[in-house]
Amino acid sequence: MPTSLPTAFLSRYGPRALILGGSEGIGLAFANQLAAAGFHLTLAARSAATLEQAAEAIRSDYQVDVQAISLDLTSAGIEVRAREIIAGGEYGLVVYNAGATHGVGLFLDQPADRALNLVRLNCTTPTAFAHHALAAMRARRRGGLILVSSMSGLVGSGYVAAYAAAKSFEIVLAEGLHWELARDGVDVMCAVATLTDTPAMRRSGMVEVEGLTPMEAGDFADGALRALGTAPVWYAAGDAAVSAVRSTPRPAATAQASLTSAQLWGITPLA
Numbered sequence: 001m002p003t004s005l006p007t008a009f010l011s012r013y014g015p016r017a018l019i020l021g022g023s024e025g026i027g028l029a030f031a032n033q034l035a036a037a038g039f040h041l042t043l044a045a046r047s048a049a050t051l052e053q054a055a056e057a058i059r060s061d062y063q064v065d066v067q068a069i070s071l072d073l074t075s076a077g078i079e080v081r082a083r084e085i086i087a088g089g090e091y092g093l094v095v096y097n098a099g100a101t102h103g104v105g106l107f108l109d110q111p112a113d114r115a116l117n118l119v120r121l122n123c124t125t126p127t128a129f130a131h132h133a134l135a136a137m138r139a140r141r142r143g144g145l146i147l148v149s150s151m152s153g154l155v156g157s158g159y160v161a162a163y164a165a166a167k168s169f170e171i172v173l174a175e176g177l178h179w180e181l182a183r184d185g186v187d188v189m190c191a192v193a194t195l196t197d198t199p200a201m202r203r204s205g206m207v208e209v210e211g212l213t214p215m216e217a218g219d220f221a222d223g224a225l226r227a228l229g230t231a232p233v234w235y236a237a238g239d240a241a242v243s244a245v246r247s248t249p250r251p252a253a254t255a256q257a258s259l260t261s262a263q264l265w266g267i268t269p270l271a
Contacts, residue, residue, distance in 0.1 A: 005037040005225060013093040013144045013228075016040040016065075018085070020073060020129060021098035023051040025198030026148060029221035030095050035062035042089055044069040073098050074120040082128040086136055094133040096126045096170075097148040104159040104265045115162035122166035127173065134181060134188070141185040144228050147174050149192045151237055154245050158258035159267060171233060178232035191224035194237035195264075212264070 017034050021027040022043035031041055035058045045051045048070040055066040067089075071081065086094075098121055107115065126147055137143030152160055153167030174190030181188050197214035220236050227234035235242045245253055262269035 005033065009225070010038050012142060014039055016042060016089050016091055017093040017095065018042045018044070018089070018091045018133070019095045019097065020044045020071075020125075021096070021148075023047060023054045025097075025200055026193065026196060026217045026220055027095070027097040028054055029217040030097065030146075030225070031058055031066075032061075033218070033221050033225060034093070035064045035066070038064065039093070040065040042067040042069060042085070042091070044071040044073075044085070046070065046072050073125045074117050078120075078125050079128040082125070083132050086129070086132040091133060091136070092140075092142065093144045093146070094129060095146045095148070096129055097146075098122070098125070104163075104261060104267065106159065107161045118162045118166045122163075123169045126170060130173070130177065130188075134177065134186060137186045138181065138184045143185075144187040144189070145174075145177070146224055146228060147188075147190045148224075149174075149190050151192060151194050151235075151241075151245070152257070152261075153192065154242065155250065155253040155257050157254060157261050158270070159261040159265070164257070175232045187229040189224070189228050189231065190233045191220070191227070192233060192235045192237075192242075193220055194235075194241070196220055196236075212260075 017039045019027050019031050019041065022031050022041070023045035027043070027045070031043060031054065035041060041058065041064065043051055043055055043066065048068075051068045051070060055068040058064065058066050069085065075081070130145055130147070133143075133145060137145075147170045149170040150167040152164040153171050155164070157164045171190045171192065174188050177188040193215070195212055195214045196217055198217055215236060223236055224234055248256070259269055261267075
């Protein structure tokens with residue numbers, strides 16, 4: 001169960017946070033936790049109606065200023081929009097939370113644009129926002145960036161091949177940026193989600209699998225915020241689970257990840 005953030009968190013990363021993908025699920029959990037700590041918020045997501053509903057609820061519950069920006073994070077010209085949005089507020093914290101699988105299947109059985117869309121969502125757009133946000137934070141010599149990734153990014157997987165590859169990009173990008181910006185007083189971290197119960201994942205067709213219990217979005221957001229500034233990557237599943245994946249030979253790890261993906265989405269796995 002999430003608890004209050006330390007009072008120093010607001011002075012370190014305030015006064016305003018930008019949450020991309022902030023209308024529901026993990027993004028909304030970040031928003032509620034930060035609003036409870038006194039942050040003003042800017043929420044960006046595709047669905048204007050869901051976004052405004054979330055913003056109004058946060059305004060009512062926490063009496064903070066909440067701006068809502070309807071934004072397709074895969075749209076053309078996203079680099080220009082990223083520059084404009086960052087220039088429009090003093091963001092001490094940016095959370096990039098976007099990129100659910102939106103369905104699974106064999107790579108060649110899906111349109112090429114589905115894979116390219118995942119690359120735009122998980123590689124191109126976070127790079128654009130990171131570049132503009134971190135430049136402003138470096139000038140102020142304080143701030144933080146959280147990129148939300150997935151355990152899928154640790155190893156290749158059938159049925160979600162492009163998604164897994166794209167999520168690995170966020171992990172590696174955060175590691176490099178953490179090293180570059182630490183000397184400037186700016187914290188960069190990738191928060192790697194385990195299986196998490198969110199509306200987007202439910203819409204994607206995920207099914208219940210015995211032995212796999214989804215994490216609550218609020219617990220994930222709480223853990224990630226508390227880990228910011230302590231490491232370049234934080235794994236919600238814990239270090240032991242990550243070590244188990246990394247110690248497994250890559251072909252076997254890929255085979256297991258592919259089987260798990262098939263189970264989660266009710267697919268009969270390839271023989």
